[in-house]
Amino acid sequence: MLPTIDTHCHLMNFDYLPDQYTKHLLRNKSELLAKFIEEEELREGTKLNSILKLVDEIGDNNLHKMLNALLPKNFWGINGVIDNLVKKGEFLSSEYIKESGFQPGERNVNIYVPLMMDFIVGSNITKVHNSDGVIPYVLQLQEIAHISRTYPWQIFPFFAFHPRRKNALTLLRLAVEQNGFVGIKMYPAMGFYPDFRGDQGRKNNEIDPIINKNLEGLYSYIAEMRTKKDESIVLPINAHAQYHATQGIDLKPGETLDFTNVMNWDSLIREYDLKINFAHFGGTDFLKRTSIDKDEEKSEDEIAKEFSKNTTDNILALMNRYNSENNKQIFADLSAHSYCLKDGNITTKYFSHINYYLKEGFPLMYGSDLPVIAGETTAKDYINTYEKNIEEEYKENFFSKNALEFLFHENTIPANYLNFMKFSFDYGYMDEDPFSNDVISKHRWVSEYIQKNLYA
Numbered sequence: 001m002l003p004t005i006d007t008h009c010h011l012m013n014f015d016y017l018p019d020q021y022t023k024h025l026l027r028n029k030s031e032l033l034a035k036f037i038e039e040e041e042l043r044e045g046t047k048l049n050s051i052l053k054l055v056d057e058i059g060d061n062n063l064h065k066m067l068n069a070l071l072p073k074n075f076w077g078i079n080g081v082i083d084n085l086v087k088k089g090e091f092l093s094s095e096y097i098k099e100s101g102f103q104p105g106e107r108n109v110n111i112y113v114p115l116m117m118d119f120i121v122g123s124n125i126t127k128v129h130n131s132d133g134v135i136p137y138v139l140q141l142q143e144i145a146h147i148s149r150t151y152p153w154q155i156f157p158f159f160a161f162h163p164r165r166k167n168a169l170t171l172l173r174l175a176v177e178q179n180g181f182v183g184i185k186m187y188p189a190m191g192f193y194p195d196f197r198g199d200q201g202r203k204n205n206e207i208d209p210i211i212n213k214n215l216e217g218l219y220s221y222i223a224e225m226r227t228k229k230d231e232s233i234v235l236p237i238n239a240h241a242q243y244h245a246t247q248g249i250d251l252k253p254g255e256t257l258d259f260t261n262v263m264n265w266d267s268l269i270r271e272y273d274l275k276i277n278f279a280h281f282g283g284t285d286f287l288k289r290t291s292i293d294k295d296e297e298k299s300e301d302e303i304a305k306e307f308s309k310n311t312t313d314n315i316l317a318l319m320n321r322y323n324s325e326n327n328k329q330i331f332a333d334l335s336a337h338s339y340c341l342k343d344g345n346i347t348t349k350y351f352s353h354i355n356y357y358l359k360e361g362f363p364l365m366y367g368s369d370l371p372v373i374a375g376e377t378t379a380k381d382y383i384n385t386y387e388k389n390i391e392e393e394y395k396e397n398f399f400s401k402n403a404l405e406f407l408f409h410e411n412t413i414p415a416n417y418l419n420f421m422k423f424s425f426d427y428g429y430m431d432e433d434p435f436s437n438d439v440i441s442k443h444r445w446v447s448e449y450i451q452k453n454l455y456a
């Protein structure tokens with residue numbers, strides 16, 4: 001039985017989010033809250049406690065559940081949020097699991113791909129102080145590695161590479177070579193162009209020369225790892241690709257569009273043979289009903305709708321350009337699409353598109369974007385909607401095969417992950433040998449994907 005893979009989630013709590021981003025997140029979740037919170041307050045970062053009280057007053061249950069799950073004290077240990085996610089599929093604290101009389105979804109997620117996020121650089125914090133409510137980025141990396149060790153064969157993390165971070169390359173090496181990270185998260189909406197050479201990129205990235213220098217280093221590193229003797233690794237990239245964004249804190253959504261444009265990646269893909277998952281597949285804004293008044297400026301909804309359509313079309317064009325029967329390089333995940341659960345008509349329209357693309361062989365993948373969707377819906381309702389509406393014959397590709405091809409180049413679990421498992425056990429970080437029959441038999445798919453000559 002092939003594993004079901006959630007290709008896009010984030011294992012984070014309030015320790016990972018500077019206060020400014022916490023409020024940014026809240027604002028996107030509730031229009032009512034947005035009415036009470038001024039943009040300026042979000043940027044100053046002083047009103048968090050009063051916001052939490054306000055959520056209580058409003059009685060927004062999903063939102064309150066999400067905030068509760070993001071409290072660090074509810075996060076760790078048996079029956080903590082991470083444990084509940086891996087074992088029960090919900091990003092919830094146990095208090096809410098109990099309260100809801102937990103019922104599992106119709107499909108179990110076997111593998112999670114948590115993506116780090118560099119909110120620290122994104123919010124222009126130069127030095128981390130506890131008063132910013134955030135732990136250092138390198139510590140976040142170590143905590144994610146700890147989660148990988150706790151749940152062997154179930155967590156395959158991506159390191160978020162923000163090229164404005166001075167030591168981004170050092171931390172990338174630490175993540176890949178010593179902590180088993182299998183891919184790279186890129187978030188251009190945080191204020192950079194992915195291409196350090198492009199005419200379009202050059203002008204803007206040059207404001208901060210470290211960006212281009214780090215980007216060049218990144219792609220060289222990917223090439224270096226790919227051609228490494230004996231243990232070559234193909235590091236896939238997850239690139240944000242929709243209008244709605246957790247953008248750089250000093251940017252408005254409309255100011256992110258040039259950065260997010262997926263065509264910025266075109267010549268990079270060609271030159272560096274990149275493997276990319278365009279996260280969100282352009283988003284669900286294409287479904288929105290908007291009225292266009294010719295005399296007035298375009299509304300934000302109209303801009304989002306147009307951007308969504310163009311982005312999806314461009315991703316499909318890149319898939320046509322770079323994917324062949326035997327070699328797929330361009331993928332897309334459908335994470336954070338909870339808008340498609342809204343009402344019957346929207347759901348029908350959405351899935352007629354998705355099933356059509358799957359029929360045409362475009363490698364779309366399941367992704368949730370937990371905990372981001374947790375403010376609107378449960379993970380169970382989210383995955384059940386896909387289980388119910390994806391046509392039977394495409395389910396294997398959508399939930400498993402495409403993601404396996406994206407993560408495990410040539411059907412092999414990357415050597416750096418295997419090494420990480422091996423030395424984590426050898427050095428006493430893990431109680432049980434992840435290569436023992438006992439452990440492997442719980443994750444049946446693994447034996448097919450291990451390089452047998454090295455580890456069997």
Ligand SMILES: [Zn+2]
Pocket residue numbers: 008009010335369372
């Ligand atoms: Zn995400």
